[in-house]
Amino acid sequence: MSADWPLETNLGDMSRRLGFFKNLQRVTTKIHGTSNIDEIILEMSEDICELFHSDRLTIYLISDDRKSIVSKVKTGLASHQEIRLPISEQSVAGYVAATGKAVNIRDVYDDRELAGHSPRLYFLKEVDQRTGYRSKQMLVAPIVNAQNGELLGVVQLINNRSDIPFPGVADEGIQALAQTLAVAFAQRQKERPVLKGKYDALVSDAIISSAEFELAQRSARRKNSSLEEVLRMEFQVELPAIGASLAKFFGVPYEPFQSERIRPIDLLKNLKRDYAEANHWLPIEETSEGVVVVTIDPERLKGSRMVNNIFPKRRIVYRVTTQRDFSQLVDQFFGALSNIDSVGDLLSGLDDDEVGDTPGSNAEVLSAAADNELVRLVNKIIVDAYQKGASDIHIEPRPGKEKTLIRFRRDGSLAPYIEVPASYRSALIARLKIMSDLDISEKRRPQDGKMKFKKWGPLDIELRVATLPTAGGMEDVVLRILAAGEPIPLDDLGVTPHNLERLKDVIAKPYGLFFVCGPTGSGKTTTLHSILSYINKPETKIWTAEDPVEITQKGLRQVQVNKKAGLDFATVMRAFLRADPDVIMVGEMRDKETVSIGIEASLTGHLVFATLHTNSAPESINRLLDMGMDPFNFADALLGILAQRLGKRLCKSCKTAYQATPEDIQLLLSEYCAEMKDTAQWQADAQAAIERVRQEWLARYASEGRFTLYRARGCDACAGSGYKGRVGLHELLIGTDRLKRQIQEHARVAELLTTALNEGMHTLKMDGIEKVLSGVTDLKQVRAVCIK
Structure with a gap:
């Protein structure tokens, strides 16, 4: 063994052991004797590394929300960015914080050794990958208040300078150091220094x-x-923490922004937006x-007496807030401004070399994600x-x-929107994850x-967000804009008269399954809510029971499914049966x-509606039977099945009419029949049969025996595509007696389809051709969504 560190030569040598603890005592005495713990742990960090013969030291403190630990002392890392780790097994320090157990690891890259502590323990390699540093040995202990068992932080030593595991006596030493730090941190919580500035309480x-504050x-x-903006954007200081600091400095309570706050019309009648902002x-x-x-700034406002001039003879109660909270409050009371920069201006503000593409710590990615230009771009x-x-x-x-490609799906088709510099891809994904x-x-x-x-921008909309890891260590994100709003009246849904009449008859039944x-x-x-609106009395x-609740309407009692909380569709359904x-x-x-x-539920007197992910109405029957449903009960319960597709609608502004030739009509007839x-x-x-269809078309769609069709052209309103909006194509299968007998006999899909057609069902393509x-629409779009 190396002779560089006394503890590594002969652990049985009491004199060397006593020498180590004597030096440890000097460090702990100095920590106890200081009045400024922030300065002492910064000054003593090198002494602690020397004492333990360690290459690096990190001391973490627990965050305000007690969900993570945040680095307050780091040696060996040039970056001033804090490291924030969740209290979980996603990192070694997070594991120690979560379990309260000290660990001494020979090699953090040895998955088998990590699994010996916990099967889920993981070492974050991102910092090593970014800096080229190789972490190996690690000695980590929790900092715990001995009086109440409260976790205060974590102390972590990285790499023995002799490249051998930290010896057993170092385990004792780091736990003694952790106890000393716990006493110092607990004492500091009781003794608050006199604040000289608005943000001193943050330190x-x-x-x-204090170094980060400077x-x-x-x-x-x-x-x-503004200092507040830098603290938020570059150092990820939460608004509640900034507000708490302001409250201590001004001696009045902090008032955060509340999205549900009611606008006080009487109090605002003499105030304008410009005045409030100024x-x-x-x-x-x-x-x-x-x-x-x-x-x-309550002090300045009290001295000016401008509030008393506007509200004379009334008592004024002051609250302090942050600049960010105040800006949101102004938007809430006076309406958000729509002066968002153009995409080109925002992209030009992103320097392609400003953020490196090398994987870094979460703190650095978060800092980039909070960049003002990027926030506005998102x-x-x-x-x-x-x-x-x-x-x-x-x-x-x-x-x-x-570059990172961003595309929009409009009317079912994807089209490129913009490209973002490659160096911002991690920060862009991180920003969306934060939101x-x-x-x-x-x-x-x-x-x-x-x-x-x-919560983040000027629109009151919700988006469903999905991330997916892709090749090359990338991550894709897809955001679905949820179409919140009122239900479309059933008569305006675009259902053909043939289907609409039959649909209304089915949903008027007192019980059954649709x-x-x-x-x-x-x-x-959308279709189900139109149906519910029709029967809503x-x-x-x-x-x-919905996931998510997109459309709301009076009279409905709507439940949001929450699988994480154990509230899935089956659980909600069972609860519904007890709710009359x-x-x-x-x-x-x-x-x-x-x-x-x-x-x-349908067999016990309730009308039940649901959606299914299947291709056609007859196929849905076999899918449900394959799930193990009793064919007799299912057949008794079934009222009907409506299959649906969305095709592109011809743009009303530019679609071009033309007289259909006999060949055009013959093509439509052959497709239909x-x-x-x-x-x-x-x-x-x-x-x-063909002639009967032709005569029906002449009576319904022709004028003086001639058919008028339309083709796409393209204009500014539809961005040159010729299509704008969507049209529904429907296939309505009714649960007739003959069809129910076939269900009980496990008939094939082809047999069910034939029976449904004989009893008046129009397939998706037939419905599309009528449209x-x-x-x-046109035949091209019908074929696109009805292909078999």
Whole structure:
């Protein structure tokens, strides 16, 4: 063994052991004797490394929300960015914080050794990858208040300078050091220094170190920016922490922004937006204490007496708030401004070399994600997508130095929107994860979340967010803009008169089971809400279980499914049966339990609606039977199945009319009648069946025996595509007695289809061709969504 460190030569040598603890005693005495713990741990960090013969030292303190630990002392790392780790097994220090156990690891890259501590323990390699440093040995201990067992932080030593494991006596030493730090930190919590500045409490409360605070001040001066903005953006200091610091300095309570706050019309009647922004104060409510006024500088406002001049003879109660909270409050009371920069201007503000593409710590990625230009760009992307009528936003990073592609899906088709510099791809993904409350450190597994954009931008919309790891260590993000709003009246849904009459008859039944089926994004939920709106009467109790709740309407009792909380569709369905329902709507039936409860409910006097992910109405029957449903109960319960697709609608502004030739009509007839070849009419006389269809078309769609069709042209309104909006294509299967007998006999899909056609069902393609004759769409779009 090396003789560099006494503890590594002969652990049985008491004199050397005593020498180590004597030096440890000097360090602990110095820590106990200081009045400024922040300065002493910075000064003593090198002494601690020397004592333990360690290459690096990191001391973490627990965050305000007690969900993570934050680095306050680091040796050997040039970056001033804090390291924030969740209290979990995603990192060694996080594991120690979570379990309260000290660890002595020989090699943090040895997965087998890590598994010996916990099967889920993981070492974060990102910092090593960025700096080229190789972490190996690690000695880590929790800092715990001995009086109440409260976790205060973690002390971590990295790499023995002799490149051998830390010896056993070092285990004792680091735990003694952790106890000393615990006493010092606990004492500091009791003794608060006199505050000289608005943000001094951030240092005294260990939110940031004094060195980091000085860096923030210099950065604010250099960038000509506010100190609050630098603390938030560059050092990730949370708004509640800044507000708490302001409250201690001014001696008044902190008032955070509240999105549900009611606008006080009476108090605001004499105030204008420009005045509020210039003088930084607003009244928020009147209580028994007086008029509550929110401001970013209570002392200045009290001295000016401008509030007393506007509200004479009334008592004023002051609250302090942050600049960010105040800006949101102004937008809330006076309306958000729409002066968002153009995409080109925002992109030009992103320097392609400003953020390195080498993987770094979460703190550095977060800092880039909080960059003001990037924040505005993300907001602009979402606002543009909404205003352009996009249903989805696709973020597609590409490897190397290729730019990240962003595409919008409009009317079912993807089109490029912008490209973002490659160096910002990690920060862009991190920003979206932050907005969606997803784990930014998890990049190896898909994640799902939801974003309330009102919290971050000027629109009151929600987005469903999905991340997916892709080749080359990339991550794609897809955002679905949820179509919140009122239900479309059933008569305006675009259902042909043939289907609409039959649909109204079915949903007027007092009990039974009705399905709407189709792929994702085919408008199933919209159709179900139109149906519910049609039957929504004061005497009817309607329960819905949805994920997410997109459309709301009066009279419905709507439940948001929350799988993380154990509230899945089956659980909600069972609860509905005890809540005296007349009608139940289930957002999705994909498992045997949910379908079984639906059948049970329909057979006991309830009308049940649900959606299915299947291709056609007859196929849905076999899918449900394959789940293990009792064919007799299912057949008794079934009222009908509506299959649905969305095709592109011809742009009303530019579609061009033309007289259909006999060849055009013959083509439509052949496409239409190809669906009827197994029906009784076709088998009896094919030509008579074709002629019967022709005569129906002449009576319904022709004028003076001539058909007018339309073709796409393209204009500014439809961005040159010729199509704008969507049209629904429907296939309605009714649960007739003959069809129910076939279900009980496990008939094949082809047999079910033939029976349904014989009894008047129109297939998706037949319905689409009728909409071609109506001038709503063209045959190309019908074929695109009805292909078999």
